[in-house]
Amino acid sequence: MRVLHTSDWHLGRVLHKEPRAQDHDEVLEEIITIARTDKPHLIVHSGDLFDHATPSHPDQKKALLVLQELEAVAPVVVLRGNHDSASLFRVFATAAGPRSRIHYIDSPRDPKNGGVLRFPGPDDTVLRLAVLPFVHANRHLDMLGDPDRWRSAYADRIGAMERALADELLRDFDPRRDIAMFTAHLHLNGANLSSERKAHIADYYATDIAQIPAVSYAAFGHIHKPQPLPGKVTGHYAGSPIQLDFGELGETKSVVLVDVEPGRPAEITLRELSGGRRLRCFHGTLDELRTEAAAIGRDLCQVTIRTPAPDSTLSEQVRAIIPDATVLQVIPDCPGQTLPIVTPDDGVAGIEPDMPELFDRYLASDGTKDVLAEPVSRMFADIWSCLEDERPFLVPEEDTLTQPIDADLRRPTEENL
Known part of the structure; x- marks a missing residue:
C-alpha cells in the first residue's frame, strides 16, 4: 500500500502582517497534483490544519475543498494539532456525514472505539492506523506544582496512551496481510525544532520515542522542519509545506510517500515542494542589494541596509530595487542609530515572540x-x-x-x- 503523509499546513498564517494565502494556494495545488499522480491508498495529515483555533471562513472553505480533492484520490485522516479546534473538527465531521472518506480525529480515542482505524488495500492487505492527536499538558498536570515532574508526568501520560493503542493495533495481527502504522501530533525528544509555538514545545511536552508502537511507519506532525524521527523508529515529521516563519529560513519543504507491504520494511520517498514564496534575510548596502535583486525575485524579505547616515527614503529605495519581492521589514543599520528588533531570547533569529x-x-x-x-x-x-x-x-x-x-x-x- 502507498501512503501520502503531509502535515502542519497552518492555513490562515500571517507573517509581519503579510497573509500567506497565495503561498498556500500554490503549494496545496502542488500536493493535490502529487496525490493524483502517485495515487496513494491512504492520505494522512498529522495535525495543524489551521494556524488558529478560530480560522476565517475563507480558510475553512479552502481546507474543506482541498481535503475533498484529496478524498477523491484516497481516504484521508486528519489529526487535530495544537493550533486546531476540536469543536470545529467535530462540526466538519458532522457536516461530512458518516459515509465521508475524510476522518477528523478531534481528540484521543479509546483504542477499541476509534483509536485504531482499518483501511483495506490491494491483495487483501489491511492497513491498521493508530491515531493520537495533540494532548494538552494542562489537562493532566498541576502547572503550579513541581516543575521537575512536568516532563516525566506528561511523557508518562502519553506513553500510557501509546501502549494502549499499541495493544489494540497489534491484537490478532497477521504479518502476512496486516500493516501497522501510527500517526501523532507530538514533540519527540531529540527532534530538530524550528518555529513552533514555544508553549507547546517546552521541555515538559517532550515525549519518549521508545513508547511509539512497533510499526512499519510513524507519521508525525508538530515540528515544522521536515526530518526523519530521532532514534531507530521508521517515520518522519512531514513538516510544514511552506516556510512559515524566519525560523524555517532555507528549509526545503516536502511531503512523504510511503510504500508499505506486510512483512517488509517501508520504502520512503520525499516529494519536494516548490510552491509558495520563499523567505529571505538580506543584510548589506543598497548597491549590494542591486547586485542580488534578480536572485531575490518575489521572495518574502526582511531587509537590513547599512547606511552612513539615517535616510528617511530607505524603504522606498529598497522597494524600487526589488519591486517583485514582498518587503516585510526594512531595517536601517548606521553608526549612532539603533532600531530594536523583537526576537526571542533563545537566539533563534527571525521568529516573532508570542504573547x-x-x-x-x-x-x-x-x-x-x-x-x-x-x-x-x-x-x-x-x-x-x-x-x-x-x-x-x-x-x-x-x-x-x-x-x-x-x-x-x-x-x-x-x-x-
Missing part, C-alpha cells in the same frame, strides 16, 4: 508584587493557551499565588481592616 514570551519580558523588567514571578508566568501561558484553543481555564485555589505574602498581613486587624 507568553512578551509577558515574560514584562515580568523580567517590572517584576511582580508580593508573589513569585515563575508561577504567574506559567499561569498566564496556561490561560493564553486555553483562550487560543477554546478551552475553559480551571482556576486553582485562590491562595496558590498568595502564599509568599506574610501570614500576618492576611489576618484581619485594626490596622489592615
Whole structure:
C-alpha cells in the first residue's frame, strides 16, 4: 500500500502582517497534483490544519475543498494539532456525514472505539492506523506544582496512551496481510525544532520515542522542519509545506510517500515542494542589494541596509530595487542609530515572540508584587493557551499565588481592616 503523509499546513498564517494565502494556494495545488499522480491508498495529515483555533471562513472553505480533492484520490485522516479546534473538527465531521472518506480525529480515542482505524488495500492487505492527536499538558498536570515532574508526568501520560493503542493495533495481527502504522501530533525528544509555538514545545511536552508502537511507519506532525524521527523508529515529521516563519529560513519543504507491504520494511520517498514564496534575510548596502535583486525575485524579505547616515527614503529605495519581492521589514543599520528588533531570547533569529514570551519580558523588567514571578508566568501561558484553543481555564485555589505574602498581613486587624 502507498501512503501520502503531509502535515502542519497552518492555513490562515500571517507573517509581519503579510497573509500567506497565495503561498498556500500554490503549494496545496502542488500536493493535490502529487496525490493524483502517485495515487496513494491512504492520505494522512498529522495535525495543524489551521494556524488558529478560530480560522476565517475563507480558510475553512479552502481546507474543506482541498481535503475533498484529496478524498477523491484516497481516504484521508486528519489529526487535530495544537493550533486546531476540536469543536470545529467535530462540526466538519458532522457536516461530512458518516459515509465521508475524510476522518477528523478531534481528540484521543479509546483504542477499541476509534483509536485504531482499518483501511483495506490491494491483495487483501489491511492497513491498521493508530491515531493520537495533540494532548494538552494542562489537562493532566498541576502547572503550579513541581516543575521537575512536568516532563516525566506528561511523557508518562502519553506513553500510557501509546501502549494502549499499541495493544489494540497489534491484537490478532497477521504479518502476512496486516500493516501497522501510527500517526501523532507530538514533540519527540531529540527532534530538530524550528518555529513552533514555544508553549507547546517546552521541555515538559517532550515525549519518549521508545513508547511509539512497533510499526512499519510513524507519521508525525508538530515540528515544522521536515526530518526523519530521532532514534531507530521508521517515520518522519512531514513538516510544514511552506516556510512559515524566519525560523524555517532555507528549509526545503516536502511531503512523504510511503510504500508499505506486510512483512517488509517501508520504502520512503520525499516529494519536494516548490510552491509558495520563499523567505529571505538580506543584510548589506543598497548597491549590494542591486547586485542580488534578480536572485531575490518575489521572495518574502526582511531587509537590513547599512547606511552612513539615517535616510528617511530607505524603504522606498529598497522597494524600487526589488519591486517583485514582498518587503516585510526594512531595517536601517548606521553608526549612532539603533532600531530594536523583537526576537526571542533563545537566539533563534527571525521568529516573532508570542504573547507568553512578551509577558515574560514584562515580568523580567517590572517584576511582580508580593508573589513569585515563575508561577504567574506559567499561569498566564496556561490561560493564553486555553483562550487560543477554546478551552475553559480551571482556576486553582485562590491562595496558590498568595502564599509568599506574610501570614500576618492576611489576618484581619485594626490596622489592615
